[in-house]
Amino acid sequence: xxxxxxKTQQEQWIVENQVFQIFDLFANLPxxxxxxxxxxxxxxxxEYLTRGLKRLDPSFCVLDANRPWLCYWILHSIALLGxxxxxxxxNNVVDFLSRCQDPNGGYGGGPGQLPHLAxxxxxxxxxxxxxxxxxxxxxxxxxxxxxxxxxxxxxGAFRMHDAGEIDVRACYTAISVASVLNILDDELIQNVxxxxxxxxxxxxxxxxxxxxxxxxxxxxxxxxxxLRLVEKVFADLxxxxxxxxVPKEGNTNISSAEKPSHGKxxxxxPENSKSTNAESKEDAKNAEAETGANVGCNRRVPxxxxxxxLTVRRVxxxxxHLVYAHILDMxxxxxxxxxxxxxxxxxxxxxxxxxATHSPGGCVRIRGALFPSLGQGKSVQGRxxxxxxxxxxxxxxxxxxxxxxxxxxxxxxxxxxxxxxxEAHGGYTFCGFATMILINEVNRLDLAGLLDxxxxxxxxxxxFQGRTNKLVDSCYSFWQGGAFALLxxxxxxxxxxxxxxxxxxxxxxxxxxxxxxxxxxxVDDKTCHFKLxxxxxSCPVNLNSIGYNFVKQxxxxxxLYHRWSLQQYILLCAQDMEGGLKDKPGKRRDFxxxxxxxxxxxxxxxxxxxxxxxxxxxxxVMGPYANLLExxxxxxxxxxxxxxxxxxxxxxx
Amino acid sequence: xxxxxxxxxxxxxxxxxxxxxxxxxxxxxxxPLAPSISPPKPFPSTPAxxxxxxxxxWYSRHLILTCKLNWILSTTLLRIIQKIxxxxxxxxxxxxxxxxxxTDAADKELEFTKKILSADAKHYHAWSxxxxxxxxxxxxxxxxxxCRELLEEDIFNNSxxxxxxxxxxxxxxxxxxxxxxxxxxxYTVEAIxxxxxxxxxxxxxxxxxxxxxxxxxxxxxxxxxxxxxxxTKSNFVxxxxxxxxxxxxxxxxxxxxxxxxxxxxxxxxxEPDSDLAKSVCFILEHVDPIRxxxxxxxxxxxxxxx
Numbered sequence: 001x002x003x004x005x006x007k008t009q010q011e012q013w014i015v016e017n018q019v020f021q022i023f024d025l026f027a028n029l030p031x032x033x034x035x036x037x038x039x040x041x042x043x044x045x046x047e048y049l050t051r052g053l054k055r056l057d058p059s060f061c062v063l064d065a066n067r068p069w070l071c072y073w074i075l076h077s078i079a080l081l082g083x084x085x086x087x088x089x090x091n092n093v094v095d096f097l098s099r100c101q102d103p104n105g106g107y108g109g110g111p112g113q114l115p116h117l118a119x120x121x122x123x124x125x126x127x128x129x130x131x132x133x134x135x136x137x138x139x140x141x142x143x144x145x146x147x148x149x150x151x152x153x154x155x156g157a158f159r160m161h162d163a164g165e166i167d168v169r170a171c172y173t174a175i176s177v178a179s180v181l182n183i184l185d186d187e188l189i190q191n192v193x194x195x196x197x198x199x200x201x202x203x204x205x206x207x208x209x210x211x212x213x214x215x216x217x218x219x220x221x222x223x224x225x226x227l228r229l230v231e232k233v234f235a236d237l238x239x240x241x242x243x244x245x246v247p248k249e250g251n252t253n254i255s256s257a258e259k260p261s262h263g264k265x266x267x268x269x270p271e272n273s274k275s276t277n278a279e280s281k282e283d284a285k286n287a288e289a290e291t292g293a294n295v296g297c298n299r300r301v302p303x304x305x306x307x308x309x310l311t312v313r314r315v316x317x318x319x320x321h322l323v324y325a326h327i328l329d330m331x332x333x334x335x336x337x338x339x340x341x342x343x344x345x346x347x348x349x350x351x352x353x354x355x356a357t358h359s360p361g362g363c364v365r366i367r368g369a370l371f372p373s374l375g376q377g378k379s380v381q382g383r384x385x386x387x388x389x390x391x392x393x394x395x396x397x398x399x400x401x402x403x404x405x406x407x408x409x410x411x412x413x414x415x416x417x418x419x420x421x422x423e424a425h426g427g428y429t430f431c432g433f434a435t436m437i438l439i440n441e442v443n444r445l446d447l448a449g450l451l452d453x454x455x456x457x458x459x460x461x462x463x464f465q466g467r468t469n470k471l472v473d474s475c476y477s478f479w480q481g482g483a484f485a486l487l488x489x490x491x492x493x494x495x496x497x498x499x500x501x502x503x504x505x506x507x508x509x510x511x512x513x514x515x516x517x518x519x520x521x522x523v524d525d526k527t528c529h530f531k532l533x534x535x536x537x538s539c540p541v542n543l544n545s546i547g548y549n550f551v552k553q554x555x556x557x558x559x560l561y562h563r564w565s566l567q568q569y570i571l572l573c574a575q576d577m578e579g580g581l582k583d584k585p586g587k588r589r590d591f592x593x594x595x596x597x598x599x600x601x602x603x604x605x606x607x608x609x610x611x612x613x614x615x616x617x618x619x620x621v622m623g624p625y626a627n628l629l630e631x632x633x634x635x636x637x638x639x640x641x642x643x644x645x646x647x648x649x650x651x652x653x
Numbered sequence: 654x655x656x657x658x659x660x661x662x663x664x665x666x667x668x669x670x671x672x673x674x675x676x677x678x679x680x681x682x683x684x685p686l687a688p689s690i691s692p693p694k695p696f697p698s699t700p701a702x703x704x705x706x707x708x709x710x711w712y713s714r715h716l717i718l719t720c721k722l723n724w725i726l727s728t729t730l731l732r733i734i735q736k737i738x739x740x741x742x743x744x745x746x747x748x749x750x751x752x753x754x755x756t757d758a759a760d761k762e763l764e765f766t767k768k769i770l771s772a773d774a775k776h777y778h779a780w781s782x783x784x785x786x787x788x789x790x791x792x793x794x795x796x797x798x799x800c801r802e803l804l805e806e807d808i809f810n811n812s813x814x815x816x817x818x819x820x821x822x823x824x825x826x827x828x829x830x831x832x833x834x835x836x837x838x839x840y841t842v843e844a845i846x847x848x849x850x851x852x853x854x855x856x857x858x859x860x861x862x863x864x865x866x867x868x869x870x871x872x873x874x875x876x877x878x879x880x881x882x883x884x885t886k887s888n889f890v891x892x893x894x895x896x897x898x899x900x901x902x903x904x905x906x907x908x909x910x911x912x913x914x915x916x917x918x919x920x921x922x923x924e925p926d927s928d929l930a931k932s933v934c935f936i937l938e939h940v941d942p943i944r945x946x947x948x949x950x951x952x953x954x955x956x957x958x959x
Contacts, residue, residue, distance in 0.1 A: 421788075422815070501902065
């Protein structure tokens, strides 16, 4: 077929041309020149980085939400290069990040900004990279823990910030921070794995509700406020009970329309009930109390205003009903056309609006999409509690039983996506993968599938692409390359899955690696084998040691990508002549790419060290041996020495 | 007339109240989809700015929907007022308005994401948002067509393939993965034959049998497809890789398969092996050298032929 090249093909060819031009040039150089070209330009990079750090002086722009990230990217890059930052600058960074720390926990993008999981991750990692007592003790761990708890969703996932997005990256940043600070516990890890793998049960309920909790609450708030406002205006200005109002159109439509269609009161906060005598009197009393006005007489109200107020009120209540109906359609899985027929008569709950029980059976229909449902689910009946409308909303956020889907963040391709249903993506793959390891549930992932996907993300250029048929980008040297570094230490689980053609459910991961011994041999004091239903002595895995043990154990298989090609791409194509690293030829350098290219380079150089104390052999390092970077922790991406110091420091609970 | 006055007073009464400062304006005259709200940036770039009280910098899709919903609610109020004065507030109208709310919102959001995707057909968050809209608000009718359109434009667009998978597995208008499998396999095979070097349809094909590996192994179409591509002797990495996976899952290779693979083995460079899977691994090591480590590892993990 000689069709015109597609956009994907065109873009790919352009990049390949540029890259291969560089490679050809390199190949044809004499040896000396080759050596120079493939050298890591340490001095240039360090200058670029230190200048960048100094530019973060507090006197500069306060609206930038990126500064904790910049601190981390720059400091981590400097640490990878094996260099240090002046004390004064270090202190400035620590001071600055302390000011970013929210009194209620977590770090925001800048002083006074809302705490955010991503910036918390960056700040914590930056402070660990700085290291030392002052830096590490500046982290208020108790408050961070409380912040993480606040961001924790009933579904198991984490929200990036108040009313922020929920995705795999949020899970990673939260779990990583908790793990590295030694504050990870069962509550935080609960259902995280479920979110990543059998994702979005509750999220789907929320989605099925058409708007997330916060949003919905705001809408309901708005309606309720409007209703209250209407009442207030009515009470304040007119002080007249309903029955004295004569509708302008002279028919009984309005009064019959006043009744709820099922003849029952709407159950929610008291203000939302229909205008009744009692209510008006109460409002009148309130009005009197507030304004001190004399509310005695029954005046005839100007019809238009009264009518409009009442109609407005009815409209608002109707809209409120609609929102509820909408929610309920979603969660109870009745399709809109049929719901109201079904809900006649006795099946309503005490509000008169909602079906009393969940529709039984195997399937729940959410906005038409079919999902298998787990049994009868939680009904919306019999909610008590003073919270009024909020009670109803809580129902939709808690129960797993309402809807359970098999929609996973590990896609059909094998990689992991940011949200269930989305495309497999390198960044999210790393985040999801690292998270599953840290919560000790990595055996639930299809590791062989993941490996197959990530193996094909390395292109002819040598670098990695983020998604299938996308362009190479040096930052994926870490995100995708990191997945290999993680897989290296999971060969036992990988082997088991190969034999069984897939992930096991219900068997906890064995993070300590090595041979699977059936006698519960403890490889390390801090962890031990834990098998469900096994005969050996089981003990709970210390969650906070997973990160530590992971690096301590040697990788017993080689990294399954082409390390040399990756290093070649980074050194020849990603380095900027004036310092810093960049996405690909033709792009501009930035600190983000500097950080992750160097991180990927480091992982690649250290990927085949069986003994962690012994430095890599020269054939693991492309170019002069001076290109060797410091080792980074493949789960947290913090320089290993700094990580060990922090681990020791935070070891005291 | 009364109605116009009603509507005016409605707006002023109910929409003028200042909520928290992070609320968007309630006025129906302001366009909630103003261009100042740009879509969120793709991962893993800069995080959203999260200043308290400054709504304009929330790069959240939900803000878009907030604006949208509030706008819809406020405009719907006008329509409802007109309806109510005439009719009972009966369930049919509740249903009608509920559906309308959903449908309107869905249409607008799908249009919105389509615009973004016309500029960047692989925009990660636009796709995410689009999926969310479909699940939450509906609008599935044209989605499979839209995928086909995008794939006609660019058969290499993995996001479109991913969306196609999403549609065939999630759409209430279709029968689910198994019901769609046959037609999808045909579609995918055609796409593969047009461009065997295109990874997307190969992974999609595998995905069509998700949860039912045996059907995948037993489906002759799959193995025949591999052989067909292998026979062309070009762009056959994915064909080989798929064949390897099939063999690992128990495919009994035909003589034809063995012959085709043998024809690929370049004499001298590859050691002929009675174990077809091993041969395939050898060939892959040579024709796909960037993944040489991976293929070697696969070879080491082959179930040993008894």
